Amino acid sequence: MTEQRIVRAAAVQIAPDLDDGAGTLNRVLNALDEAAGKGANLVVFPETFVPWYPYFSFVHPPVVTGAEHLRLYEHAPTVPGPVTDAVAAAARRRGLVVVLGINERDHGSLYNAQLIFDADGALKLKRRKITPTYHERMIWGQGDGSGLRAVDTAVGRVGALACWEHYNPLARYALMADHEEIHAAQFPGSMVGQIFADQMEVTIRHHALESGCFVVNATGWLTDAQRERIAPDEKLRKALTGGCMTAIVSPEGAHLAPPLTAGEGLLIADLDMALVLKRKRMMDSVGHYARPELLSLVLDDRSAGPVRRSADLPSWSASDDADADQAEADAADRGSDQRVAVLRGPARRS
Incomplete structure (x- = not known):
């Protein structure tokens, strides 16, 4: 009989400190204590919460946002750095798995980064949003495929995506194929209106059903004074x-607590991890319900x-050319395209 395992998850909806990245970090640490x-x-924070999401870029043209963009650089954390050290120490002290969204500064570029800290404080994953959306492309660089994976933590296998990455089915499938049990979703919040909230709900509930995992989604909040300032x-x-x-959603697509749609707060729900297997017994999208010989991801x-x-590149030998020539000849004899050879398994990593 499967041993019962319960994970208590918290999704945080709070406002940043728009004046000081250190102030936002303090809000993160206080929320972890709470x-x-x-x-x-497990605690999940909103998209790029530290130091703050670049709301200015959504409502103002680029020509007038230079000062605010530079100010974001000034307060954006590096990885590793003092911010990651402080969050790691809090995770270790409290025994928490933490998913934090930050504006990561890497020399002259900013990235939308998602950090997963384990309960011992170890940074298990740093990934960057692969395609910034619309106005965000003036703010952040593009990430790569190295972060499209789940990681083992004290609460199970955790994967993460930011905002409209959830509209990229192949990005989501990469995490499904890596057998995530808990999916951390992060959105900015306080934008676009009710239609954004409605679309978000559909998106996270569908991913929970399709992946057979729990989804813990956190969105940010702006006060009236902050909205007026921006x-x-x-x-x-x-x-x-x-x-x-x-919101916190079960593998069966159900809300585990009434979603938080306004104001600051902490949404808490208990995740019965047995529901992952219960869902996948019926529909495992990367297992018995997959058809990798027909459809797969590279x-x-x-x-x-x-x-x-050069040290990072594969070595070459004369036999490599001979093997390639023979493979091409074999494919020609079969009357098939050589590319068929890579389309095997639900997700093949290069």
Whole structure:
């Protein structure tokens, strides 16, 4: 009989400190203490919460946002650095698995990064959003496939995606194929209106059903004073309303607590991990319900960079050319395309 395992999850919906990244970090640490006090084992924060999501780029044209963009650079954390050290120490002290969204500064570029800390404080994953959306492309660089994976933690296998990455079915499938049990979803919140919240709910509930995993989704919140500060023009300010759907969803697609759609708060729910197997017994999208000989994913999971050094490249020998020639000849004899050879398994990593 499967041993019962319960994970208490917390999804955090709070406002950042728009003046100081250190102030936002303090809010993160206070939320971790509060969640731990309520018995949480896992805590998920909103998208790029530290130091703050770049709301300014959504309501103002790029030509007038230079100062705010530079200010974001000034407060954006590096990985590793003092911010990650502080969160790691809190995770270790409280025995928490933490999923934190940050604006990561890497020399002259910013990235939308998701960090997963284990309960012992170890940083198990740093991934970057693979395609920033719309206005975000003026703010962040693009990530790579190295972060499209789940990691083992004290609460189970955890994967993460940010915002509209959930509209990329292949990105989601990469995490499914890596057998995530808990999916951390992060959105900015306080944007676009009710339609954004509605779309978000559909998206996370569908992923829970399709992946057969729990989804813990956190969205951010802006106070009225913060909205007015970002957008003094009332017409523009309307674009910074609604769009909050902090929620915790079971592998059967059901809310485990009423979602938080306005205001600051901590959403808590207990995850009965036996529901993962219960769902997958019926429909395992990367197992008995998959057809890898017909449909599969090829994923380049190498870390990308501006320079690839010779030491990182595969060695070459004359036999490599001979093997390639023979494979091509065999494929021609079969009357097939050689590319068929890589389309095996639900997700093949290069």
